[in-house]
Structures are given as structure tokens and as C-alpha cells.
Amino acid sequence: MADKYDVIVLGSGPGGYVAAIRCAQLGLKTAIVERELLGGICLNWGCIPTKALLRSAEILHYAQHAKDYGLKIAGEIEADLDAVVKRSRGVAKQLNQGVTHLMKKNKIAVHMGEGTLTGPTSLTVKGEKGDEKLTAKHIIVATGARARDLPFAKADGKRVWTYRHAMTPKEMPKKLLVIGSGAIGIEFASFYNDMGCDVTVVEMLDRIVPVEDKDVSAFLEKSLSKQGMTIMTGAGVEDLKVSDKGVKAKIKDSKGKVTETEFSHCITAIGIVPNTEDIGLDKLADVEKGFIQIDDYGRTKSKGLWAIGDCTPGPWLAHKASHEGVTTAEAIAKELGNKDVHPHPLDRNNIPGCTYCHPQIASVGLTEAKAKEAGHEVKAGTFPFIGNGKAIALGEAEGFVKTVFDAKTGELLGAHMVGAEVTEMIQGFVVGKTLETTEAELMQTVFPHPTISESMHESVLASYGRALHI
Numbered sequence: 060m061a062d063k064y065d066v067i068v069l070g071s072g073p074g075g076y077v078a079a080i081r082c083a084q085l086g087l088k089t090a091i092v093e094r095e096l097l098g099g100i101c102l103n104w105g106c107i108p109t110k111a112l113l114r115s116a117e118i119l120h121y122a123q124h125a126k127d128y129g130l131k132i133a134g135e136i137e138a139d140l141d142a143v144v145k146r147s148r149g150v151a152k153q154l155n156q157g158v159t160h161l162m163k164k165n166k167i168a169v170h171m172g173e174g175t176l177t178g179p180t181s182l183t184v185k186g187e188k189g190d191e192k193l194t195a196k197h198i199i200v201a202t203g204a205r206a207r208d209l210p211f212a213k214a215d216g217k218r219v220w221t222y223r224h225a226m227t228p229k230e231m232p233k234k235l236l237v238i239g240s241g242a243i244g245i246e247f248a249s250f251y252n253d254m255g256c257d258v259t260v261v262e263m264l265d266r267i268v269p270v271e272d273k274d275v276s277a278f279l280e281k282s283l284s285k286q287g288m289t290i291m292t293g294a295g296v297e298d299l300k301v302s303d304k305g306v307k308a309k310i311k312d313s314k315g316k317v318t319e320t321e322f323s324h325c326i327t328a329i330g331i332v333p334n335t336e337d338i339g340l341d342k343l344a345d346v347e348k349g350f351i352q353i354d355d356y357g358r359t360k361s362k363g364l365w366a367i368g369d370c371t372p373g374p375w376l377a378h379k380a381s382h383e384g385v386t387t388a389e390a391i392a393k394e395l396g397n398k399d400v401h402p403h404p405l406d407r408n409n410i411p412g413c414t415y416c417h418p419q420i421a422s423v424g425l426t427e428a429k430a431k432e433a434g435h436e437v438k439a440g441t442f443p444f445i446g447n448g449k450a451i452a453l454g455e456a457e458g459f460v461k462t463v464f465d466a467k468t469g470e471l472l473g474a475h476m477v478g479a480e481v482t483e484m485i486q487g488f489v490v491g492k493t494l495e496t497t498e499a500e501l502m503q504t505v506f507p508h509p510t511i512s513e514s515m516h517e518s519v520l521a522s523y524g525r526a527l528h529i
Contacts, residue, residue: 062090062168062192062194063193064089064090065087065089065395066196066197066198066199067090067182067198068198069092069182069198070334072098072203072369073106073384074201074367074383079388080167081384081389083167084165085397086397087392092172093169093171094174097155097169098151098155100203102155104151104223105222105377106377108148109226109247111151112143112147112226113246113417116253117417119254120417123136128454148227170191172185172187175337175339176200176338176364177339179343179363180196180197181193181194182198196363197363197364197365198364199366200338200364200365201370202333203333203380204370205331205334206222206223206331207331207332211298212299214327218302218303218306219301222326225326231256232251232322234256234257234259234305235256235259237259237326238296238325238328239330240268240269240290240292240328241270241330242413243328244326244328245260247328248260249283249415252283252287258287259288259290261310262294263293263294265292267280268414270412271412271420271426271475272473272475273427274441274459275475279477282477286417292313293312293313294312305321305324306321333350335349343359343360344359353367353371356402358390365387367384374410374412386404389401406493409423410423411489415482418458419478419479419480420475420476421476421481421484422473422476423473423474424463424472424473424474424492425463425473427473429473430472436465436466436467438463438522439461440461440520440524441461442459442517443459444456444514448508453511455478457478458477459478461518462475464519501515501516501519504516517529
């Protein structure tokens with residue numbers, strides 16, 4: 060006899076476990092199926108442990124520059140890689156235990172094992188206890204994604220790494236090649252550079268972090284180069300020869316010249332592959348390039364089958380997955396007769412993006428170029444951190460805030476930042492966009508002094524030729 064639920068969630072990442080909690084809050088009998096660790100990639104191998112690594116590298120950086128703050132630190136300052144990794148894994152374990160507690164608190168049944176759909180509202184879980192058959196009125200697929208391998212060199216965990224290998228290195232790379240300059244590639248490049256490694260980044264497009272505003276890309280490339288990193292844009296890795304001693308990479312530069320360079324290790328960060336194969340999706344959902352096609356509430360073409368997160372079209376971000384999880388849970392509750400819930404579709408223009416390199420970058424909405432492509436008459440303004448008292452006092456005067464407005468309506472179209480703590484500041488503009496604010500409200504908002512956030516206010520003023528401190 061199959062166990063019966065109102066909702067089963069397949070996958071326990073930030074989309075899956077949040078969806079399960081919201082379902083349980085709405086009074087639905089809920090189960091979650093996970094094949095590895097509760098919390099998924101984000102909590103165990105992604106967002107959280109990488110930030111722990113980056114925090115260690117940040118503290119090392121500040122300790123090495125103590126004299127810039129009038130301080131003297133006796134003795135040599137060096138990184139203990141094993142201890143840094145151990146701390147990171149400890150943070151991940153703590154979060155994993157937290158999700159386990161949340162499942163118990165919300166009375167969510169946890170089934171550990173490999174889940175395979177046998178229909179839109181049924182699945183089989185293959186675990187240590189054998190096969191379990193589960194059924195539900197609704198199933199949410201939240202299986203996430205994994206790193207994409209190079210076509211000519213599969214990650215082996217020894218010399219060629221994905222983010223998972225880079226997170227638990229057995230040795231410190233001496234000379235590191237990072238292929239790809241998206242968030243994952245740049246974060247690991249920044250971490251290993253701060254840890255003292257010789258880092259080269261190869262990006263096939265004409266600028267790094269290509270989804271960001273071109274002014275942010277240019278600033279970040281200049282900053283990373285100043286820190287000692289080698290940045291190659293408009294370039295590609297054509298071949299890798301892997302040996303026990305290292306990696307030989309054939310790299311074609313932006314002028315078409317091919318050179319062969321030796322590295323001790325290589326990180327591939329060229330995108331993701333959704334975990335949608337071999338889970339029984341055939342004929343149950345439309346799948347394009349591996350991604351499950353859904354409507355604004357997460358519905359697939361099969362009644363009762365839903366999908367959220369990285370196994371669906373992007374952007375592929377943890378917070379986007381969590382938000383989708385809540386929306387889908389509420390849409391399911393509404394279908395099951397709950398008249399008190401009012402799910403709202405996700406507005407993709409209001410999803411912030413954050414990259415925790417050094418310096419940090421953060422953004423929301425349209426870049427200046429995309430706003431013009433969309434037909435907007437644009438007003439854009441930039442305010443540099445060098446004009447901000449708090450940034451100077453912190454010794455963090457490198458960076459800027461840029462805002463983009465529709466010249467006719469005053470609508471905030473986008474905001475783009477690079478510098479210290481901008482990943483904490485971007486939410487101010489996200490709230491503003493969600494509330495459909497205009498330049499008038501932002502200009503009239505009082506920002507506390509002294510804070511780096513004052514640069515947000517000044518960038519709005521600069522968009523209209525009214526900046527006060529530059």
C-alpha cells in the first residue's frame with residue numbers, strides 16, 4: 060500500500076524545503092524526498108559553504124593589510140587551508156541540521172532515497188530500506204541542477220574541479236585556471252586569489268560577469284587585475300591535457316593566437332545541467348534543453364505535477380527557487396480549496412543577483428543597455444564610493460552605485476553596484492522596484508548617515524543631475 064499525501068516535494072534544496080514548509084503551514088499533509096542531504100546543493104555545497112570560504116579569505120586579506128588601518132600584527136599571517144575548509148563544512152552541517160529540525164517542527168515526512176516519478180501524482184523512492192511507493196494529490200519537482208562538464212575534459216576531482224571539488228580541496232593550487240566568469244567562477248577565482256594562488260580567468264564573451272551592467276564588468280575586471288589576477292576575455296579553452304602533475308591548457312586569446320599554458324589545477328564554471336533525466340518525466344512534462352517548462356505558478360502540462368527552481372528556466376538562483384516554492388505551495392493550496400491564499404506570479408525583473416567576490420557585485424532589473432534595447436528613454440546616474448564618508452572611513456572607497464530610470468515615467472528600471480557590502484544594500488532597490496517606486500520617492504527617502512547606503516540616494520540624484528557630494 061502506497062503512502063498518501065496532499066503534496067510530495069522531490070528535492071530538498073532552497074526551493075524544495077521551503078515549498079514543503081509552506082505546504083505544511085497551509086495544513087497540507089506533506090512529504091519530501093531527498094537522495095543526499097537535506098538543504099540540497101545550496102546549503103551543503105553551494106551558497107552557504109562558499110560564503111564561509113570567502114569570509115575566511117576576506118579576513119586574511121584584511122589581516123595582511125592591517126597597516127592600512129594603523130594596526131600592527133606580530134608574526135607571519137598565513138592561511139591554514141584544512142582549517143578553512145573544516146570551518147566551511149561545519150557551517151554547512153549546522154544549516155543541514157537546521158533544515159532537519161524544520162522538517163520535524165512542521166511535521167513533514169522525510170523519505171531519503173532516489174525518487175522516480177511513476178505518474179504525475181505518484182513516485183517510487185529507492186532507499187536503504189528498499190523501494191517505497193508514495194502517492195499525493197500534487198507533486199512538486201525541485202531536483203535542481205549540477206555543474207556542466209567541458210566536452211573534452213570531465214572533472215575528476217584531482218586536477219579538474221567543479222565547484223564541489225573546489226570547496227573541499229586536498230591541496231592549495233599553485234597556479235589555477237578558472238574557465239567561466241559567471242558568479243561561481245568569479246567567486247572561486249576571488250577566493251583562491253586572496254588565499255595566495257596565481258589565478259587566470261578565461262571568459263569566452265567580451266567581458267567578465269557578462270550578465271551585469273558593462274560598467275560593473277569593466278570596474279570588476281580592473282579591480283581583479285589590480286589584485287594580481289590574469290583576466291582573458293574573448294578567449295576560449297580549446298583543449299586540456301590532464302596529468303598527475305597538472306593541466307596543460309590550449310587557450311585561444313581574443314586575437315586568435317593559441318598558446319599552451321601549464322596550471323596545477325582547473326575549475327570549470329561554464330554553466331549548469333538540470334537534474335531532470337532519469338526521474339520519470341517522459342510524457343509528463345515539456346522539457347526544453349533539460350529544463351521543465353512551467354507556467355507562472357509552477358504548473359507543468361500534467362495536472363497535479365509542478366516544478367520549481369534550477370530544474371526550470373532561469374535565472375538559476377536559490378532565492379528565486381525559494382520564492383517559487385512559496386508561490387507554488389499557495390497555488391496548490393488554492394486548488395485544494397483554501398480560499399485564504401492569493402498566490403502571485405514571480406516578477407523576474409525584480410529578482411536580485413549577488414556575486415560575493417572581492418569587491419562584491421549586486422544588481423536588480425535592467426542594465427542600461429538592456430533598458431535602451433527595450434525601447435526606454437533612459438536616465439542613468441552613477442555615484443562613486445570615493446564620495447561617501449563611511450566608505451572612506453572603512454577603507455573601502457573603491458566601488459559605485461548606478462541607477463537606471465525611465466526618463467518619461469521616472470520608473471526605476473535597474474540598479475547596479477560594485478564594492479563593499481553591496482550584496483546587503485541591493486535589497487533596498489529590490490523593495491523599491493517591487494513597490495513600483497519612481498525617482499521622486501527615492502529622492503525623498505531619508506538615508507541614515509554615515510552609511511554606504513547613502514551612495515544609493517546619491518546615484519538616484521545623479522541620474523537627474525542633482526548629486527550633492529561629487
